[in-house]
Amino acid sequence: MNPAEERPTEFDEKLQGLLGRCAAADADALQRLYVLVSPILFACVTRILRRRALAEEALQDVFISIWQQAGQFSAMRGRPMAWMMSIARYRAIDLLRRERYAPTLVAELPERRSIDVQSESEGGSAAWLPSSELMERCLALLSDMQARCLELAFVDGSSHEDIARLVGSPLGTVKSWIRRGLRSLRQCLES
Amino acid sequence: MKPDNPEIIDRLASEYVLGTMRGPARRRFERWRASTPLVDQRCRFWEECLMRLAKGLTPVQPPAHVWPAIQRRLKLTTHRPALRRMRSFALAASIVLVAGLAGLLYWRSHQTVRATLVSTISAKSGEHIWELEVFGNADRLVVHAARLPARPAGRDYELWALPKGGAPVSLGVLPSEGASSRILTPIQKRALAISSQVAVSIEPHGGSPTGQPTGDVLYVAPLRAPS
Numbered sequence: 001m002n003p004a005e006e007r008p009t010e011f012d013e014k015l016q017g018l019l020g021r022c023a024a025a026d027a028d029a030l031q032r033l034y035v036l037v038s039p040i041l042f043a044c045v046t047r048i049l050r051r052r053a054l055a056e057e058a059l060q061d062v063f064i065s066i067w068q069q070a071g072q073f074s075a076m077r078g079r080p081m082a083w084m085m086s087i088a089r090y091r092a093i094d095l096l097r098r099e100r101y102a103p104t105l106v107a108e109l110p111e112r113r114s115i116d117v118q119s120e121s122e123g124g125s126a127a128w129l130p131s132s133e134l135m136e137r138c139l140a141l142l143s144d145m146q147a148r149c150l151e152l153a154f155v156d157g158s159s160h161e162d163i164a165r166l167v168g169s170p171l172g173t174v175k176s177w178i179r180r181g182l183r184s185l186r187q188c189l190e191s
Numbered sequence: 192m193k194p195d196n197p198e199i200i201d202r203l204a205s206e207y208v209l210g211t212m213r214g215p216a217r218r219r220f221e222r223w224r225a226s227t228p229l230v231d232q233r234c235r236f237w238e239e240c241l242m243r244l245a246k247g248l249t250p251v252q253p254p255a256h257v258w259p260a261i262q263r264r265l266k267l268t269t270h271r272p273a274l275r276r277m278r279s280f281a282l283a284a285s286i287v288l289v290a291g292l293a294g295l296l297y298w299r300s301h302q303t304v305r306a307t308l309v310s311t312i313s314a315k316s317g318e319h320i321w322e323l324e325v326f327g328n329a330d331r332l333v334v335h336a337a338r339l340p341a342r343p344a345g346r347d348y349e350l351w352a353l354p355k356g357g358a359p360v361s362l363g364v365l366p367s368e369g370a371s372s373r374i375l376t377p378i379q380k381r382a383l384a385i386s387s388q389v390a391v392s393i394e395p396h397g398g399s400p401t402g403q404p405t406g407d408v409l410y411v412a413p414l415r416a417p418s
Binding site: 023024025030031034038039040042043044046047056059060063064067068069070072074076077078079081082083085089093097135136138139150151153154155157159160178179182185186189 | 364
């Protein structure tokens, strides 16, 4: 089962409505959307880019893309937050490449964050992230190192080489953890 | 050569979404995704799944100057607070009147914001179902849904460009109500440039999984320059 097929939350529906209005060129809707989701998207690009000025540039680009592509968003194909977060992550990864700024400069392994997040944005605590028992169950099946490597790649934008350096394991082992972790998730989610 | 094995496609999609696919391979994959619904579908699956890995992210308020910068770049104007709006109402009204007249004259003389292509998809009874407008300057397709016929549950109507001598190119799922506006990809623009017709097929929820029409083609309508 695809988590996208789970029932949309009230927050999803609010975002969908705003994206629909953006597609019809309603500038007030984009501003409302910015208030609601910019804190989490800014956190996302800052974590990958690690430089505030670059993260601010990325956030501008992200909202310009959201405005221009809002008409392409289809609630039938996914949740609005996953769509917007993907735009943000891909933009940050593109900027990493353009700036030739690699997170290999980070010497230490970032701390793992707590699961409960107090969101400052409207919608309350981590309202941007719908609960998904299925996904939680599947993530719990991963080994510690598989989960750690996937998190470093997805959240921190780390490459295979960066992860190998950060966790102090051979590159081949890291690639194997990632490959097996993704396979395990797919099998669990689609079973 | 692009793989057609679903397992390989899925593995590539997961690596792309995770971010470990880098460099030229990432650029090539992005182009492939833009033109292949099955690849796009697998990417969306992984985008939904992996989003939970970011559950530890703590939201960070962006600096106050970022939103005005976005407004400037998009040339947006949003509604001002009531007091300021009241104060500037008279001035704004005059400006709007003058700008409106100037805009009307500009529109008539240059017609740069007019659609470059239009199409009306109608039922046999003659009732309009969808109106399409393609804006060449903005590379934007706007679809207005009018009177939609009943459709089977869990299915969608998908729009196709029919390029001369080539396979149909998807222009996306059609809206069931209201208007939708989307930016065209380079592949869609090229297909429209050599198409004289568009078609609508009935497809599974979310659009054709193969990149080509899989259900019945229900409507074919000519693309024409606006009158």
